[in-house]
Amino acid sequence: MDFATLLQMLDATLRLATPLLLACLAGLYSERAGIFDIGLEGKMLAAAFMSAAIASVTGDVWLGLLAGIGASMLLSGIHGLASITFRGNQLISGVAINFLAAGLTVVIAQSWFKQGGRTPQLAGDARFNPIDLPFAEQLRDVPVFGTIYYELISGHTILVYVALLLVPTTWWVLYRTRFGLRLRAVGENPAAVDTAGVSVIGLRFAAVAICGVLCGIAGAYLATALQAGFTKDMSAGRGYIALAALIFAKWRPWYALYSCLLFGFLQAMALRSDVVENVIGFALNNQLLDVLPFILVVILTGFVGKAAGPKAGGQAYVKER
Amino acid sequence: MDVMPKWADVILIPVISIILAAILSALVILAIGENPWAALKLMVSGALGSTYGWGYTIYYATNFIFTGLAVAIAAQAKMFNIGGEGQALLGGLGVAIVCLYIPWPHWTVALIGAAAAAALFGAAWAAIPAFLQAKRGSHIVITTIMFNFIAAALLNFLLIGALKAPGMEPATSKFPEPAHLPSFQDMFNFGDTTFFRGAPANVTFFVALAACLFVWALVWRTRLGYEIRSFGESESAAKYAGISPTKIIMVTMLISGALAGMMAINNVQGEAERLVLNAAEGAGFIGIAVALMGRNHPFGVLLAALLFGFLYQGGAELALWTSIPRELIIVIQALVILFTGALDNMVRMPLERLFLAMRRA
Known part of the structure; x- marks a missing residue:
């Protein structure tokens, strides 16, 4: 494999890791606050549809992004209502949200656009287009560094950079701000947070809301940046892969980036099976590559190591038990 | 002391929940410009208006009984088995292997063999998650x-x-004739009047009914069932009473996986008579809705499975x-x-x- 092909693979890795990373960080906020969220998939899907639908109607991708975030937040609101206000089972609520999104997106898409459950193809300003970073063109001919800068780092859509910047931001919020300390505390020991006079319910709703925003961006990225329009079930298990990445990362932001890049690389390998075959000498099975993230997580955090989530995860908080 | 009488918990709450779900579904139908009342009438006539419709309704219900029971028995031990879909797929693999490679003399023996293989494969697929839950x-x-x-x-x-x-399709070849299960059409054929003509309901429905009875007897009439329920109510109390959590988690999940796997005798052996891609078609997930609606009781699961069978065929x-x-x-399933x-x-x-206000009054 030559240098150019390697850069192409890494470029694809970055593009494919972005939705995983956004969803993974979304889950990180929610689960660190003690709210399990297996509804990442559904929220991404709803956001993907809504962003593509609004972008195609208005021709403005930013309005689409806002609408996508709105759809995702709405589902987050349902999840919060069910699991925080009514102290219902968070896992069941997540399952319901996934099915709600899987069904409603197709039903509404069919009713609005009559194209068999998809939105029209997006083009021009209705999509997020690649942006060139400063000096990319000038540095292009500088050996190695310039090529890497031009081919790999520059030329992505803005959401890729947003996702990458969210990693240090999340680290800073979680470990260097009062809000982050409280957020982590509410996932470990909500009673202590309550005793300190801080609202457990308020904090958990805040976390679920942040989760909604990030899933919204992830979904919008799928439909308006990675692809040009919404198709049925286009999230294709990415919400679950993000969940696997979150466990792999043991609920820490920087490790979330590494595991999402790893899983993104596996997806890139599945896309470029010809390159993989050239390098290792035999063809890897694509089905295997698709589920390799899950197999890795089962083996490495199940059999070999251990990954225990926040202590109060999954339990509704009842004052004065 | 219970705040509510038992009937309110078992009947009133599910009924109100379903009415809420139905109202929202009707609103969705209205929103996409169709008439909900006309849609309901069409669903009723399509699913229940003929023995053909009933044959489909019962066929779907049979799938959902198995997957619903699988979720329900795990829920008795306070575990949430979302893996019914995968376990049912693996059950299909088991059915396909024994039907293709063993020359069965008669469908009765084939049914027993296939059911055993389906249960074994389904249970095996549930075993690893169960082990990881219990031990790791x-x-x-x-x-x-x-x-x-x-x-x-x-x-x-x-x-x-x-x-x-051989051929283009990603599917196994057709199972040999002796492994085919009798359909309702074969069973309810009275000379000149044939009921259930062309519908896929088959003898597996009776196996599903037997499975309901089995789960009921197991959970409420055996020592193991008592242990499962105790573990579900309070893990620490169960431990104190000498019940091994590892054993309960493993055994419950193996039974759960076996039930989900046994769905395959209905859809793979009974209907398709070969193994196709995505054979379970989401029935594993519908088991979640069915078990929730049926309050994790086999009789409730049976009723809820019939309702979802109706929804599926009507849909x-x-x-x-x-x-x-x-x-x-x-x-609708999500709602x-x-x-x-x-x-x-x-x-x-x-x-x-x-109810509290009524009691005080």
């Missing part, structure tokens, strides 16, 4: 979800590879005759899970207050 602290919900994906990939791999029949008719897509059924599962307290809390 991995969350069973997460592992069973992942095993759904792994199962789907494994079956794709086998159906385009080792098990593929297919809707998709055929109106502009309402099939995915509407997924929306049922939401209201009977996650938002249970939303219905329960006001009702409890009402």
Whole structure:
């Protein structure tokens, strides 16, 4: 494999890791606050549809992004209502949200656009287009560094950079701000947070809301940046892969980036099976590559190591038990 | 002391939840410009208006009884088995292997053999998540979800590879004649009047009924069932009483996986008579809605499975005759899970207050 092909693979890795990373960080906020969220998939899907639908109607991708975030937040609101206000089972609520999104997106898409459950193809300003970073063109001919800068780092859509910047931001919020300390505390020991006079319910709703925003961006990225329009079930298990990445990362932001890049690389390998075959000498099975993230997580955090989530995860908080 | 009488808990709350889900579904139908009342009438006539419709309704219900029981028995031990889909897929693999490679003399023996293989494969697929939950602290919900994906990939791999029949389609070849199960059409054929003509309901329905009875007897009439329920009520109390958590988690999940796997004798051996891609078609997930609605009781599961069988067949008719897509059924399924599962307290809390007020008065 030559240098150019390697850069192409890494470029694809970055593009494919972005939705995983956004969803993974979304889950990180929610689960660190003690709210399990297996509804990442559904929220991404709803956001993907809504962003593509609004972008195609208005021709403005930013309005689409806002609408996508709105759809995702709405589902987050349902999840919060069910699991925080009514102290219902968070896992069941997540399952319901996934099915709600899987069904409603197709039903509404069919009713609005009559194209068999998809939105029209997006083009021009209705999509997020690649942006060139400063000096990319000038540095292009500088050996190695310039090529890497031009081919790999520059030329992505803005959401890729947003996702990458969210990693240090999340680290800073979680470990260097009062809000982050409280957020982590509410996932470990909500009673202590309550005793300190801080609202457990308020904090958990805040976390679920942040989760909604990030899933919204992830979904919008799928439909308006990675692809040009919404198709049925286009999230294709990415919400679950993000969940696997979150466990792999043991609920820490920087490790979330590494595991999402790893899983993104596996997806890139599945896309470029010809390159993989050239390098290792035999063809890897694509089905295997698709589920390799899950197999890795089962083996490495199940059999070999251990990954225990926040202590109060999954339990509704009842004052004065 | 219970705040509410038992009948309110068992009947009133599910009924109110379903009415809420139905109202929202009707609103969705209205919003896409169709008439909900006409849609309901079409669903009733399509699913229940003929023995053909009933044959489909019962066929779907048979699938949902198995997957519903699988979720229900795990829920008795306070475990959430989302892996019914993967376990049912693996059950299909078991059925296909014994039907293709063993020359069965008669369908009765084939049914027993296939059921055993389906149960074994389903249980095996549940065993690893169960082990990881019991011994390594991995969350069973997460592992069973992942095993759904792994199962789907494994079956794709086998159906385009080792098990593929000659031809374009990713499917096994047809099972030999003696392994075919009698359909309702074969069973209810009285000379000149044939009922259930062309419908896929088959003898597996009676196996499903027997499975309901088995789960009921197991959970409420045996020592193991008592241990499962104790563990579900309070893990620490069960431990103190000398019940091994590892044993309960493993045994319950093996039974759960076996039940989900046994669905395959209905859809793989009974209907398709060969193994195709994505044979379970989401029935594993509908088991969640069915178990929630049936309050994890086999009789409730039976009723809920029939209701979902009706919704499935009715939904297919809707998709055929109106502009309402099939995915509407997924929306209804989601609403049922939401209201009977996650938002249970939303219905329960006001009702409890009402009953308390009535008691004081």
